[in-house]
Amino acid sequence: MxxxxxxxxxxxxxxxxxxxxxxxxxxxxxxxxxxxxxxxxxxxxxxxxxxxxxxxxxxxxxxxxxxxxxxxxxxxxxxxxxxxxxxxxxxxxxxxxxxxxxxxxxxxxxxxxxxxxxxxxxxxxxxxxxxxxxxxxxxxxxxxxxxxxxxxxxxxxxxxxxxxxxxxxxxxxxxxxxxxxxxxxxxxxxxxxxxxxxxxxxxxxxxxxxxxxxxxxxxxxxxxxxxxxxxxxxxxxxxxxxxxxxxxxxxxxAGSTLKQLSLRRVNELSFDHPVTARIGEPVADVEKRFADVGENSVVILDDRSRPREWISLRQLRRHTHVPTPDIEVQTIDHRSTLNDALDAMLASHHGGAMVTERTRYVGVLSYDSVTEYVRSLNEQAGSGS
Ligand SMILES: Nc1ncnc2c1ncn2[C@@H]1O[C@H](COP(=O)(O)OP(=O)(O)OP(=O)(O)O)[C@@H](O)[C@H]1O
Ligand SMILES: [Mg+2]
The missing domain is CATH 3.40.50.300 (P-loop containing nucleotide triphosphate hydrolases)
Structure with missing residues (x-):
């Protein structure tokens, strides 16, 4: 055999x-x-x-x-x-x-x-x-x-x-x-x-x-x-x-719009790209990358480009070098369903979730872009009938 x-x-x-x-x-x-x-x-x-x-x-x-x-x-x-x-x-x-x-x-x-x-x-x-x-x-x-x-x-x-x-x-x-x-x-x-x-x-x-x-x-x-x-x-x-x-x-x-969220994948939406920083990098260097005054958060990546933490510029300024985060954050895979993404967002304290592709960071999916997407689905459904 x-x-x-x-x-x-x-x-x-x-x-x-x-x-x-x-x-x-x-x-x-x-x-x-x-x-x-x-x-x-x-x-x-x-x-x-x-x-x-x-x-x-x-x-x-x-x-x-x-x-x-x-x-x-x-x-x-x-x-x-x-x-x-x-x-x-x-x-x-x-x-x-x-x-x-x-x-x-x-x-x-x-x-x-x-x-x-x-x-x-x-x-x-x-x-x-x-x-x-x-x-x-x-x-x-x-x-x-x-x-x-x-x-x-x-x-x-x-x-x-x-x-x-x-x-x-x-x-x-x-x-x-x-x-x-x-x-x-x-x-x-x-x-x-x-x-x-x-x-x-x-x-x-x-x-x-x-x-x-x-x-x-x-x-x-x-x-x-x-x-x-x-x-x-x-x-x-x-x-x-x-x-x-x-x-x-x-x-x-009822709620079939919500159900559509379990059919849609995270990678169908566009991501935000806040400033990123490497662990150990001087904070002064990171600050130079903040071109837009509206931006105030930074995604910390490790040496293998895995997202480790997402913090405010204010928090970052307490350090001279980008610190090693001591907590594990939840990330979502780019192929996850929007339903799972929403769950991850609700569990995190940010208005969004960090997205990975094979553990590498690719961007941030914001809560707003998901709700915007739901609104567009509703409008399509409304105009279609
Ligand atoms: N062994 C049997 N002898 C006689 N009637 C049966 C037998 N098995 C099922 N039925 C009848 O055939 C019909 C279909 O039954 P079936 O078990 O296929 O339904 P089902 O869709 O699987 O239902 P459920 O969701 O409750 O499991 C029902 O009306 C049932 O009463
Ligand atoms: Mg049965």
């Missing part, structure tokens, strides 16, 4: 649903009625819609935990409707709310479950388990031999994600994976899933109740009405900008 390192992950494949229908015995209406859908390879597609609209049923037909009554499902162009469901499921990761761990198996054995069924050798499974625990932010040395009851809800959920990825399936299905954890853990898990996905490019289908989660994570969002009727299937940007109908508009709810 070949060595399995992290550069050999298998990328996603396309999923097609063609006229897929599910009638549960005795129900007057189908739970899923004639669903036609293409999920592109390597994308994360979010299923949202009211309770009972058929999200879980649609998802479980993809790995045939539920058999369709009618229709075909194609994976990477191949009709899998009549394939052996057990074999099919080994190629499709599945992550459920709470992690769905086996309580009597250790974390490592839970993650290694499917590779074990696939008869990988023990050494490879062990490597794989450690690699995946690392990937989801759990130190293997600490967590590998623990039991599920010895983990927090968020940690169990991480293990669930690791298990879904364990056999390196091209497709991962997730049913409300982060539904059972607190909002802060949830947002951290979402960030982690996004960074895992940017590395692995799986095809991920994720059911959620939370439209904000769908906007944050989804390359595309499928909004369903009862009977799994498609209300809209599009990118978050397009859905927010132009809801297809009143059902969608209601579903995405």
């Amino acid at each position: 070949t060595k399995n390192d992290q550069h050999t992950f298998q990328a996603g494949v396309e999923i097609q649903l063609q006229g897929v229908t599910k009638r549960y015995p005795g129900a007057s209406e189908p739970a899923v009625g004639n669903l036609n859908l293409t999920i592109p390879a390597g994308e994360m597609v979010m299923f949202v819609g009211p309770s009972g609209c058929g999200k879980t049923t649609s998802l479980k037909m993809i790995n045939r935990l539920i058999e369709p009554t009618e229709g075909r499902i194609l994976i990477d162009g191949e009709d899998v409707t009549n394939k052996n469901p057990t074999q099919l499921r080994r190629k499709i990761g599945y992550v459920i709310q709470g992690g769905g761990m086996m309580p009597h198996l250790s974390v490592g054995d839970n993650v290694g479950l499917v590779p074990g069924l696939l008869k990988w050798d023990r050494k490879r499974i062990r490597q794989r388990v450690d690699e995946l625990l690392d990937l989801v932010g759990l130190d293997p040395a600490i967590y590998r031999d623990r039991y599920p009851r010895e983990l927090s809800g968020g940690q169990q959920q991480r293990v669930g994600v690791a298990r879904g990825l364990a056999a390196d399936p091209p497709i991962v299905l997730m049913d409300e994976p982060f539904g059972a954890v607190d909002p802060i853990t949830r947002s951290r898990l979402q960030d982690e899933l996004m960074s895992i996905q940017s590395e692995l490019n799986k095809t991920i289908v994720c059911v959620t109740h939370d439209i904000d989660e769908a906007i944050k994570l989804g390359d595309r969002i499928l909004i369903l009405e009862p009977g799994a009727q498609i209300a809209q299937y599009d990118t978050p940007e397009n859905i927010l900008a132009a809801p297809a109908n009143d059902f969608v508009a209601d579903f995405i709810g």
Whole structure:
């Protein structure tokens, strides 16, 4: 068997649903009625819609935990409707709310479950388990031999994600994976899933109740009405900008301008460029750079151009040489969302945030330029309708 390192992950494949229908015995209406859908390879597609609209049923037909009554499902162009469901499921990761761990198996054995069924050798499974625990932010040395009851809800959920990825399936299905954890853990898990996905490019289908989660994570969002009727299937940007109908508009709810902030990146806005100073530089030299009388603050950089502190000229003048700041300041990456930038600004005592690109300082994003940007979005929305 070949060595399995992290550069050999298998990328996603396309999923097609063609006229897929599910009638549960005795129900007057189908739970899923004639669903036609293409999920592109390597994308994360979010299923949202009211309770009972058929999200879980649609998802479980993809790995045939539920058999369709009618229709075909194609994976990477191949009709899998009549394939052996057990074999099919080994190629499709599945992550459920709470992690769905086996309580009597250790974390490592839970993650290694499917590779074990696939008869990988023990050494490879062990490597794989450690690699995946690392990937989801759990130190293997600490967590590998623990039991599920010895983990927090968020940690169990991480293990669930690791298990879904364990056999390196091209497709991962997730049913409300982060539904059972607190909002802060949830947002951290979402960030982690996004960074895992940017590395692995799986095809991920994720059911959620939370439209904000769908906007944050989804390359595309499928909004369903009862009977799994498609209300809209599009990118978050397009859905927010132009809801297809009143059902969608209601579903995405109020405050969609604010929601757009989670789609916009810091580097789409222009930055301010206050005077910068190097640690150890004579303050007199720094003062010479203050051409504009209106300017009164200075960004202190270290010898690797990392921003260290942002202080007033008045504070700086108490020193003869630019001091080494004794606190760690929060910075934001140029690719962060405006939502995260606003959070960082609210936590800092300045009217803005220092922006970095690969830890190097690039400028200051001011609170005013974000509010100005929000105003322009509102005006666009106003004139567009
Ligand atoms: N095993 C079953 N037998 C009969 N009816 C079922 C079964 N599972 C689901 N249903 C029905 O099918 C419809 C769709 O259910 P499904 O679980 O797919 O909804 P959902 O969109 O996932 O809802 P939720 O958001 O509450 O999880 C519902 O009306 C439900 O009552
Ligand atoms: Mg469901």
